[in-house]
Amino acid sequence: MIFTWLPWYVSFASLWLVVWAGLLGGARMVRLPITGQRWTFGSCSLALAIAMMPVGHFPLARVVAGFGFVPSIPLLALLADTVLRGVRGKGWLTPLDHKLAWLWGALAGLTLYPSALGLGRFDAYSLGWGFTALGVVIATLAVWLIWRGCRFGIVLMLATAAWQGGLLESANYWDYLVDPVYCATAVIALAGTLVRGRRATAI
Amino acid sequence: MSRQHTRWFGIAAVVALNLLPLARSWRSTPTGPPAEFAVAPPVLASATNDAPNLTTEFLDPAFRTPSVHVASLCEVAGGRLLATWYGGPREGHQDVAIYLASREAGAAQWSPARPLVTRDSAARELDRYVRKVGNAVIFSDGSERVWLLYVSIAAGGWSGSSLNLKLSADGGRTWSRSERLTLSPFFNVSELAKNQPAPLRDGGWCVPIYHELFGKFPELLWLPASGSARAAVKTRPFGGATAFQPALVPLSAQRALLANRDYRAQRKVQLARSDDGGHTWTPPAAADLPNPHSGLDAIRLRDGRVLLAFNDTAEGRDVLGLAMSPDGGATWQRAGTLEREAGQEFSYPFLLQTRDGLIHAAYTWKRKGIKQATFNLAWLEAQVGKEAK
Numbered sequence: 001m002i003f004t005w006l007p008w009y010v011s012f013a014s015l016w017l018v019v020w021a022g023l024l025g026g027a028r029m030v031r032l033p034i035t036g037q038r039w040t041f042g043s044c045s046l047a048l049a050i051a052m053m054p055v056g057h058f059p060l061a062r063v064v065a066g067f068g069f070v071p072s073i074p075l076l077a078l079l080a081d082t083v084l085r086g087v088r089g090k091g092w093l094t095p096l097d098h099k100l101a102w103l104w105g106a107l108a109g110l111t112l113y114p115s116a117l118g119l120g121r122f123d124a125y126s127l128g129w130g131f132t133a134l135g136v137v138i139a140t141l142a143v144w145l146i147w148r149g150c151r152f153g154i155v156l157m158l159a160t161a162a163w164q165g166g167l168l169e170s171a172n173y174w175d176y177l178v179d180p181v182y183c184a185t186a187v188i189a190l191a192g193t194l195v196r197g198r199r200a201t202a203i
Numbered sequence: 204m205s206r207q208h209t210r211w212f213g214i215a216a217v218v219a220l221n222l223l224p225l226a227r228s229w230r231s232t233p234t235g236p237p238a239e240f241a242v243a244p245p246v247l248a249s250a251t252n253d254a255p256n257l258t259t260e261f262l263d264p265a266f267r268t269p270s271v272h273v274a275s276l277c278e279v280a281g282g283r284l285l286a287t288w289y290g291g292p293r294e295g296h297q298d299v300a301i302y303l304a305s306r307e308a309g310a311a312q313w314s315p316a317r318p319l320v321t322r323d324s325a326a327r328e329l330d331r332y333v334r335k336v337g338n339a340v341i342f343s344d345g346s347e348r349v350w351l352l353y354v355s356i357a358a359g360g361w362s363g364s365s366l367n368l369k370l371s372a373d374g375g376r377t378w379s380r381s382e383r384l385t386l387s388p389f390f391n392v393s394e395l396a397k398n399q400p401a402p403l404r405d406g407g408w409c410v411p412i413y414h415e416l417f418g419k420f421p422e423l424l425w426l427p428a429s430g431s432a433r434a435a436v437k438t439r440p441f442g443g444a445t446a447f448q449p450a451l452v453p454l455s456a457q458r459a460l461l462a463n464r465d466y467r468a469q470r471k472v473q474l475a476r477s478d479d480g481g482h483t484w485t486p487p488a489a490a491d492l493p494n495p496h497s498g499l500d501a502i503r504l505r506d507g508r509v510l511l512a513f514n515d516t517a518e519g520r521d522v523l524g525l526a527m528s529p530d531g532g533a534t535w536q537r538a539g540t541l542e543r544e545a546g547q548e549f550s551y552p553f554l555l556q557t558r559d560g561l562i563h564a565a566y567t568w569k570r571k572g573i574k575q576a577t578f579n580l581a582w583l584e585a586q587v588g589k590e591a592k
Contacts, residue, residue: 008330058332066332066357068365068390115442116388118418123439125388130436135225139217146213149206154213161220170385171433180389 007169011065012051017079018071020047024086040087070168070175073159074101074152075182093151099193100145100152102186109183112174128173135160135173238425238480239404240453243505243556255582259541262286262565262573263304263316270294273397273498274565274573276555277343279374282308284557285349286565287319287341288573294337295360297322301339301353303375319378320369325355328381329367332357337364340396342408345558347374350430352396352410353381359392362416366394370430382432386424392416397551398500400426401453401481409481411449411461418442419466421449423481440484446473450501452509452532456480460532462501462511463487465494470517472499474532492526492535493517498551505556506580512552512564515540523549523566527587539586541566541576549574 023043033039051061058066071079077093078101085091093101116125127134138156145153156177162168163176170176262274268290276286284306291299302316318324319339326333339353349371354364366386370379386394393416400410406428413421420442427434440449446463453459457480463473471489492513497520499513508529515524515537523542526535541564542549552566561577568574 056332057326058330062330063332066326066329068357068392070385070391112388117416118414118420118442118444121439121442123437123442126438128388131225135221139221139225142217142221143214146217147210149210154216157213157217157221160225164220164224166433169383170391171435172385172388174388175385178388 006165006167007070010167011070012059012061014071014076014079015051015061015064016047017076017083019050020044021079021082021086023047024083028086043086069181070170070179072179072182073162073167073176074104074155075179075185077101077155077158078182093155097150097152097155100150101155102189102193104152104156105178105182105186106190108174108178109180109186112178113180113183125172125174128175129171132173138173138177238409238482239456240409240459240480241402241404242453242455242503253579253581255579255585257576257578257582259574259576260312261568262288262313262575263302264312264572266290266302266304266316266572268292270296270570271573272567272570273338273551274567274575275340275342275399275553276563276565276575277341277349277399278345278555278557279343279349280345280347282558283374284313284555284563285341285343285375286313286573286575287339287351288565288567289337289339295335297335299335299337301336301351303341305375319351320353320381325353325367325381329355329383331383334358337361338395338397340399340410341375342399342410343374344402344406348372349375350408350426351378352424354395361395362393364393364395365391366396366412366424368426368430368432368435384424384432384435386412386422386435386437387414389416394422395448396424397448397498398450399502399553399555400424401451401459404456409451411451412437413447413449415447418444419447420445421447421461421463421475423451438481440475440477440481441486446487448498450499450511451481452501452503454503454507454509454531458531460501460509461487462490462499462532464496464498465489466496470494470496472511472513476532490532490535495519500552500554502554502556504562504580505560510538510554510556510562510583511535512541512554512566514550519546520548520550521545523552525564525583525586527583536587538583539589542568542574 052059081091081093142153142156159176270293271290274288300318301320303319304313304316306313333355337354343349351369356363366384367381396412400408408426410424425436448464450462459477461475472492472494473487475484475487497514501511511526514520516522524540525538527538550567555563564576
């Protein structure tokens with residue numbers, strides 16, 4: 001662990017990104033003209049104010065942290081990319097990276113959560129304590145994706161680096177790779193892609 | 204920079220940021236739980252030769268809250284005893300607090316209880332919203348160093364629990380800030396503790412904890428000697444919808460017994476065994492002892508026998524009994540009844556054998572108080588004799 005206070009800041013940064021991405025996405029849905037520095041600064045400040053808004057004795061970000069929501073690094077990357085796309089009109093991750101991110105979120109989550117919640121004797125979460133084969137698999141996957149020119153490989157590399165640096169409250173590697181919100185979103189996004197694909201084929 | 208250069212740069216970054224630190228953690232990661240159980244030395248002969256003796260008392264008789272539950276005990280330096288339990292308007296109420304009382308060696312009674320953790324103090328120390336607190340387990344290596352593991356909940360019932368750790372370096376007089384343990388990938392919920400841990404030879408602890416969200420099952424929390432919450436590791440003896448709320452009994456450096464509460468129709472104490480320091484476990488098997496879906500505790504006495512405290516009835520919690528096993532849990536003999544009153548609740552026993560050889564059982568008494576029964580081996584043996592007749 002590098003800095004013990006890092007997880008505290010990450011809880012603010014993650015809610016700030018969630019709210020900011022939500023504001024930009026919402027504005028786009030109602031077709032508000034959200035380009036320009038003024039809009040960027042305004043939406044950024046509003047998102048920060050919401051994340052820091054006092055609820056009872058705590059800022060909203062710490063209330064959310066109290067409910068156990070700690071975003072994984074891929075989810076943070078996706079949120080950051082959504083914000084970048086909303087602010088600059090162009091993101092850092094390509095559509096292929098997004099598909100890979102959803103695929104990873106769904107696969108990792110569906111591998112992890114059933115076994116971690118007691119389905120069977122084996123607990124996949126145990127692979128995240130210290131050095132295990134999981135680290136080698138992720139590093140190999142990251143190298144392969146980067147070699148193929150996929151930026152999602154860099155996201156996986158950053159997730160491992162964040163785990164080594166103790167960026168999140170958890171010491172378990174899995175918590176840096178996937179979280180329940182990311183997994184649920186990924187499953188919904190993949191299901192949506194499949195449904196749209198079938199409709200297109202039917203037409 | 205060309206695309207080829209970007210690729211090589213990315214791969215160099217993976218090696219520098221991931222593979223090299225991974226290799227470093229490979230060297231520092233043990234291949235399994237760092238386990239050799241530290242088994243207590245034999246008890247002093249004088250304590251075993253006394254006449255049969257049993258005394259009972261309430262921990263802080265003046266303590267008054269409408270509901271109390273989940274007692275735990277430990278012995279610190281100088282033979283001083285510490286006890287914790289939770290009390291409040293009712294189980295799961297937001298005004299429930301975790302209380303601490305102490306008893307000096309040779310003192311006639313326990314000190315008045317004081318709140319050690321409240322919802323507000325937990326929220327302040329953890330710097331996050333806490334709706335209520337619950338089960339707590341206090342333990343010590345016999346020095347002035349004391350650990351407190353306790354449950355906090357932000358939403359929902361007990362299945363929404365997370366575990367937190369507090370340390371004391373002066374026998375429970377002052378305490379560190381609470382530290383949250385992240386033990387579950389699913390919003391870090393449904394991790395609870397009820398029974399005492401087994402000390403490890405390296406100074407760490409193996410704490411029996413449990414999970415109860417979709418399925419209920421036991422888990423083992425491996426705490427390092429440093430007490431660092433981030434260095435804690437969790438393993439699972441067996442999974443799925445089996446048994447839970449385990450009591451861990453180290454039988455030797457490598458052998459251990461896990462006695463579990465049964466919540467299925469069988470309603471029997473469920474036992475699992477390990478021969479490799481808690482690394483792997485047999486599937487749970489029913490002992491010939493009832494368990495009416497209620498908490499139990501078991502310890503290894505210093506003469507090697509295993510003592511179990513449990514609700515000795517198929518339904519309800521109105522009989523609290525003891526059983527002893529001379530052969531590591533293979534066979535059991537009834538060893539007395541601590542409480543019996545129809546329609547009442549005597550539950551959640553917690554056992555401790557102190558260095559003087561005396562055995563202490565603390566338990567919930569009708570939810571109105573925490574009662575402590577103190578007895579010696581001679582009393583236990585006399586009870587076994589009575590049951591045999």
